[in-house]
Amino acid sequence: MKLDQINPTDEELRVLFEIGFALRYAKRLDEAAEVFQGLAELLPESDVPLVALATVDIDRGKLVEAQSACEEALKLHPESMYARVHRAEALLLQRRRAEAEAELNAVIAADPKSAHSRTAKALLKAADLICTKEGLEATAGLGRS
DSSP, X not given: OOGGGOOOOHHHHHHHHHHHHHHHHTTOHHHHHHHHHHHHHHXXXXXXXXXXXXXXXXXXXXXXXXXXXXXXXXXXXXXXXXXXXXXXXXXXXXXXXXXXXXXXXHHHHHOTTSHHHXXXXXXXXXXXXXXXXHHHHXXXXXXXX
């Protein structure tokens, strides 16, 4: 069967995303990446699987790859706050603070009450900790909740 012959329902896609995120939360990062890569192939016009894959790369410490995945997502959907906030997270973790803060502030300005804005605000609050050597050492291996 060819990929273009596979037509999952919305419910099947939702379950696949949930499986991918559950695997990521369980720190089964290789398996989570496989799920999200498959979803990216199934949904080539969607930014969501690419950003989900970026979150796995962030958890792996592959920050340049995470940033690249978010930038690919933004090529598909330049307005994606999901991609913007995680791109900024990858930048912040690379200690590219000025770029990250500009992006995070733009996310907040676009929709101050959104979930993405709440994440952006939390990242801004954590910037001092993240952008110091001591902060990176203190947060190394903590992963996501």
